[in-house]
Amino acid sequence: IAYLDRTVHETDGEPKPNGxxxxxxxxxxxQGRVETGDKTTIASKDFGGLYSTKPLALIKPAxxxxxxRVIKAASRTPRMTVAARGNGHSINGQAMTNGxxxxxxxxxxxxxxxxxxxxxxxxxxxxxxxxxxxxxTRCVSRFGLAxxxxxxxxxxxxxxxxxxxxxxxxxxxxxxxxxxxxxxxxITGKGDITVCSETRNPxxxxxxxxxxxxxxxxxxxxxxLQPAPDMVRWIRVVYTEFDEFTRDxxxxxxxxxxxxxxYVEGFVFCNNDDPVNGWPSVxxxxxxxxxxxxxxxxxxxxxxxxxxxxxxxxxxxxSTVDKAVAGLLKPLRFVExxxxxxxxxxxxxxxxxxxxxxxxxANGIWDAPHPWLNLFISKSDIVDFDQTVFKKMVKDGIGGxxxxxxxxxxxxxxxxxxxxxxxxxxxxxxLLRFVSRGPSVEESVAQNREIVEWCIKEGLDFxxxxxxxxxxxxxKRHFGNQWTRFVExxxxxxxxxxxxxxxxxxxxxxxx
Ligand code: FAD
Numbered sequence: 253i254a255y256l257d258r259t260v261h262e263t264d265g266e267p268k269p270n271g272x273x274x275x276x277x278x279x280x281x282x283q284g285r286v287e288t289g290d291k292t293t294i295a296s297k298d299f300g301g302l303y304s305t306k307p308l309a310l311i312k313p314a315x316x317x318x319x320x321r322v323i324k325a326a327s328r329t330p331r332m333t334v335a336a337r338g339n340g341h342s343i344n345g346q347a348m349t350n351g352x353x354x355x356x357x358x359x360x361x362x363x364x365x366x367x368x369x370x371x372x373x374x375x376x377x378x379x380x381x382x383x384x385x386x387x388x389t390r391c392v393s394r395f396g397l398a399x400x401x402x403x404x405x406x407x408x409x410x411x412x413x414x415x416x417x418x419x420x421x422x423x424x425x426x427x428x429x430x431x432x433x434x435x436x437x438x439i440t441g442k443g444d445i446t447v448c449s450e451t452r453n454p455x456x457x458x459x460x461x462x463x464x465x466x467x468x469x470x471x472x473x474x475x476x477l478q479p480a481p482d483m484v485r486w487i488r489v490v491y492t493e494f495d496e497f498t499r500d501x502x503x504x505x506x507x508x509x510x511x512x513x514x515y516v517e518g519f520v521f522c523n524n525d526d527p528v529n530g531w532p533s534v535x536x537x538x539x540x541x542x543x544x545x546x547x548x549x550x551x552x553x554x555x556x557x558x559x560x561x562x563x564x565x566x567x568x569x570x571s572t573v574d575k576a577v578a579g580l581l582k583p584l585r586f587v588e589x590x591x592x593x594x595x596x597x598x599x600x601x602x603x604x605x606x607x608x609x610x611x612x613x614a615n616g617i618w619d620a621p622h623p624w625l626n627l628f629i630s631k632s633d634i635v636d637f638d639q640t641v642f643k644k645m646v647k648d649g650i651g652g653x654x655x656x657x658x659x660x661x662x663x664x665x666x667x668x669x670x671x672x673x674x675x676x677x678x679x680x681x682x683l684l685r686f687v688s689r690g691p692s693v694e695e696s697v698a699q700n701r702e703i704v705e706w707c708i709k710e711g712l713d714f715x716x717x718x719x720x721x722x723x724x725x726x727x728k729r730h731f732g733n734q735w736t737r738f739v740e741x742x743x744x745x746x747x748x749x750x751x752x753x754x755x756x757x758x759x760x761x762x763x764x
Contacts, residue, residue: 280321283314295354300343301621305350312359316471324443336469338412344720357381374477380411380470398480400426405605411470421515424505427663430461437472441746459741462670481563484601487593489586497556515561520654529649535592553647620688623696630673630713651690655682673713
């Protein structure tokens with residue numbers, strides 16, 4: 253690594269291909285592979301499509317020992333940076349490193365898949381490099397079981413989402429994905445292979461959950477399971493008034509288990525015919541669209557869609573399902589007649605964004621740049637946010653979904669590294685732009701910045717989700733009173749963690 257590092261820095265970032273590869277593999281006795289040159293292209297970009305940086309090498313480890321050896325070797329080389337790469341679905345280069353080593357965790361996907369029964373509770377022990385979609389299909393088909401908490405899209409790795417949080421419409425009940433793991437194996441920044449849990453190395457366990465890949469590399473995770481339902485009724489209803497939408501969404505997420513839907517999300521859409529952000533984006537059943545004529549004249553430029561789902565078994569009588577769903581919908585104040593629903597299998601429901609991905613790929617828009625903005629915003633500030641951002645700044649749409657749904661802070665564990673707003677109920681807001689039409693990348697990035705700056709100026713209680721700051725001051729503000737804990741924890745697992753003032757704290761990513 254020292255040899256490769258020297259050649260890179262002495263030749264202006266252009267590594268001499270191949271020469272150092274076999275030296276590298278041999279010197280650290282790697283079982284997996286080392287790729288350089290053109291074969292590292294995949295690691296020089298991500299889903300965001302906003303940044304491109306060339307790594308020194310792409311390591312495809314065979315397992316934990318390889319990861320450990322690479323990190324130990326890297327830590328002996330002062331300037332060497334290391335980044336774990338899950339499926340590269342970050343937006344702002346979080347899994348990249350400029351002139352450093354990218355460890356491709358997908359190569360470890362098959363290393364672990366074991367069902368565990370511990371005192372009657374069921375868990376799946378999976379690789380940090382496994383895709384959630386494979387965890388889902390294998391757990392359901394083999395055991396009739398499934399993890400409890402998901403992301404909307406499942407072509408993401410276990411280690412990648414656990415390094416952030418992992419949220420979707422089940423998080424109001426079970427908490428984010430980081431609230432649903434009980435043990436991790438982590439290769440720390442010192443190269444130690446360490447098993448951790450709430451009681452065993454708890455600082456490493458909680459630090460890594462939501463730890464942005466800064467405490468080490470997650471090679472294995474033990475994920476809680478529950479019996480998988482057979483079927484899902486997926487329902488969308490429309491609101492014209494923001495306060496009625498939020499009242500109902502908050503009502504549903506605050507109810508006890510068994511008294512609410514199994515999934516609660518929502519989104520903002522434009523009151524026009526735009527195929528991406530307007531009325532056509534709302535009905536679940538393309539054959540029976542909505543009758544827009546029902547919309548009251550009070551309907552503003554943007555409207556709100558509450559999206560819920562109800563789990564049931566194939567053997568349940570249709571009238572029982574209808575009755576249960578009708579009972580849950582009864583107290584809600586959506587516009588009468590503006591309801592759309594479909595029944596589908598549980599696996600189809602959880603893989604719903606994969607179908608959208610296939611369509612978007614066919615239309616050539618999936619690979620467009622994605623300057624996405626994800627925020628957590630306190631309930632107390634969400635009305636202001638709606639007034640200024642949804643009703644004014646993005647009222648004409650953004651070329652992709654505009655998600656908004658409430659989450660419950662009490663379902664998150666304060667000991668993890670994730671920074672959250674203060675209030676018990678806070679909203680996930682996601683502006684998921686696909687820059688193939690409408691505003692350019694520059695305009696989209698500028699508008700995202702304008703939104704964040706407005707939130708800061710107005711003193712909103714908010715945090716960036718999937719944060720990507722560049723300066724130490726911004727990171728300090730992000731973590732607030734968790735800053736000291738984060739830095740101390742990180743230092744104890746990664747001897748190279750803290751750099752000189754002015755440099756970025758994140759030695760192990762591209763951010764320095
Ligand atoms: P990468 O982008 O490869 O890596 C992400 C970060 O994790 C990097 O810092 C990387 O260094 C680190 N990392 C990766 N693997 C490991 C590991 N094994 N150990 C330690 N650190 C590691 N998020 C949600 O919460 N809910 C959603 O519904 C949701 N939907 C999404 C839909 C799409 C289409 C996309 C593109 C993203 C979505 N995300 C969602 C965001 C997603 O969860 C994060 O971007 C996630 O980090 C991506 O996972 P990945 O496996 O591709 O990780």
